[in-house]
Amino acid sequence: MNLTTTQHSQSTSDLRVSEFRPLPAPAGLMAELPLSEDLAATVSSGRDAIRAVLDGVDDRLLVIVGPCSIHDPEAGLDYARRLAEAAREHSQDLLVVLRAYFEKPRTTVGWKGLINDPHLDGSHDIAGGLFAARRFLIAAGELGLPVATEFLEPISPQYVADLVSWGAIGARTTESQVHRQLVSGLSMPVGFKNGTDGSLQIALDACAAASAPQSFLGIDGEGRASMVGTSGNPDTHLILRGGSSGPNYDAGHVAAASASLAAKGLNPRLIVDASHANSGKDHHRQAKVALELAAQIESGTDSAHRIAGVMLESFLVGGAQAHDSTNPGPLTYGQSITDACMDWDTSAGILEVLASAARRRRPARESSN
Template identity: 35%
Template sequence: MAFIPESDKIDVEKVRQISKLTGQALSRKEARDKELEAIIKGEDDRLLLVIGPCSSDNEDAVLDYAHRLADLQEKVKERVFMVMRVYTAKPRTNGDGYKGLVHQPDAQGQPNLINGIKAVRNLHYRVITETGLTTADEMLYPENLSLVDDLVSYIAIGARSVEDQQHRFVASGIDVPTGMKNPTSGNLNVMFNGMYAAQSPQNFLYNGQEVKTTGNPLAHAILRGALNEYGKNVPNYYYDDLLATIDQYEEMGLENPFIVIDTNHDNSGKQYLEQVRIVRQTLINRDWSDKINKFVRGFMIESYLEDGRQNQPDVYGKSITDPCLGWDKTAELIHEIYETLGK
């Protein structure tokens, strides 16, 4: 046998009792989840920002960022609704590199997934209970969803996972907004087929049981750009790209059409400062086209305390994965979005 157990089988219910929301914290999360659902359904016209570090590698720095973001959320709440990125599992193209908090609760230590799962729950719990914000995470491992689904308010399915049938089917059983990215090839058919599958009822095996889902009407599109066969970035946030995406949405007749622009990754070529320009250009396009204004109602922004990235966690609050917009520039951008929406 090639699989060598490193620990006893995880007791899911026991893990879920760790950092379980109750009382006022649970009530506030439920209220914010209803607000978020209304935004996705078009019943609330505020702009959605899914914003925060590329990866949550340091609990103190992430909580520092969360408190700052919560203060800013209160100031812009009339026009902007923010869900904080607390991304705890990172896809690695060739399997090397930092794989996230779930693998390494100590970014410089050895893998320890049992402690990693506890650290993931604790971090989401602390952000929610200490700041009042709600959180987003990427569903890199569908089988781990039941370990965090009571805490996370927004699920993202990444460019390398969106074509996978298990991700699509599990997404059909999720009851919170689930953003599905276009694949790295940029083929929008892959993303739209994923959304169709996620919005439809499905039967499949999940964690050793046969399950049936009712479909997730809150599954929606995230445009993150593409990489062509020559290794060149191909952005897909431009005016014509947005209209083509909207046309495909309308042709397929999917529920709750909603488009989020990922301002980093292949849209920016991981040039983190470009995120500011991409937001500005998209807001202009929303003003120019009623159709774009109706469909394009969210941004995914990678930001942290310090600009850029580093290879080792030497600088507090600086990303060790993709480069991020620092806090000062983040705050300026959010205020700019708020003022622009008020014009």
């Protein structure tokens, strides 16, 4: 009887699984690449500063900027060094956070990001990818930059979240219960993007769900399957990224979104993504959207004060290049292999304009108080 049951169980399990590769436990990787006391202070102060901007206590503009995805850590750190200098230059007006995305959602198939395929060749060395991502976050943090990332699935945060100051949940996963539960236990502010169709409701529901205590399946620091209980994340917020219905970054959309948030008892201040559907993924159009946002911010209207931050996709070289992991070839240094990005010179100019807009927004707020 037992033999028959065992044979039956074996014949119905994992029929489409080609392999299992054990990964190091999160605690093991964190011990190998530890968070120093100074770096912990950088991460914590970054989280506090971001929280203060989102809550309107700090009147600077939050700018989350960097490559669409990190595929070459060397080029990514080259970019980060330039950004760190710009962040110091504009520190009175902007809170600059490095965008460092290691996981990429795919509509069908394609390269899934540094964690999933660090060698860009389809070998899917996830253990190596986790190591590369953590090493990059440490190096970027040591430059004094707070770092932002998108959390695409529920396992990898155990390996890297202690180094992250701001997180995002993308339009494809905002409606996911798994991601809402995950955010409820994350230690940093996290933004939810509106749906790919432009709908706000799923993001409003996500913010509310993630701010509440949750219990769900996860792993602990030793990699053991566990029941995870959370207290809820009070620092959730909305990201406007446009949708199939069109862009949603103009003053009317911002005001309406802010009112919807307030009606739900959520933070009425929000972030606007100048890329994705707000620019049609056109990096030239993204620069124009950023300039239009700057004009909106410096106008000092009520909707202008509802914009806590902006998101920009930017790399050393503008545009994007094709990459095929089944037939990899030489790549242009510092150019995206996912969405097209603004080049560094354009990005530096946009940062100057946004800093000026944030500076000019202050007198309007002071005169209204």
